[in-house]
Amino acid sequence: MTAEERHPLADAIKPLLDAVGASEVALDEARPDDLVLDWDGDPAVAVRLPGLESALDRLLREARRQFGGGDLKDLDRASKQRVVALLEERGAFTVRHGVETVAAALGVSRFTVYNYLNRQQANGKG
Known part of the structure; x- marks a missing residue:
């Protein structure tokens, strides 16, 4: 994902993801157990939680x-x-x-x- 394609929410939550061991995944690669975060009603970032x-x-x-x-x-x-x-x-x-x-x-x-x-x-x- 290029910097232009990256949603600002992804940059904002990166420290949180790092702290809890989660990772960002591309929206089109999100699995049913991943969390999809919306921004203004549209999917913005998919998050995969650690085991x-x-x-x-x-x-x-x-x-x-x-x-x-x-x-x-x-x-x-x-x-x-x-x-x-x-x-x-x-x-x-x-x-x-x-x-x-x-x-x-x-x-x-x-x-x-x-x-x-x-x-x-x-x-x-x-």
């Missing part, structure tokens, strides 16, 4: 960024507990295999992640 697996990857990347940008496995225990709390708030554990994926990213066992989650709930934070 849940990529959502968890994004959450882990964001946690890595928030905790210094390094490997999450290198964090101390207290920081790993804060990562788990952050991911719990953002729904990471509603995704199938979320606990396993987070445990691997943190370099801990599933049991440890469940312990962190249980500790949060016991402290009234979950």
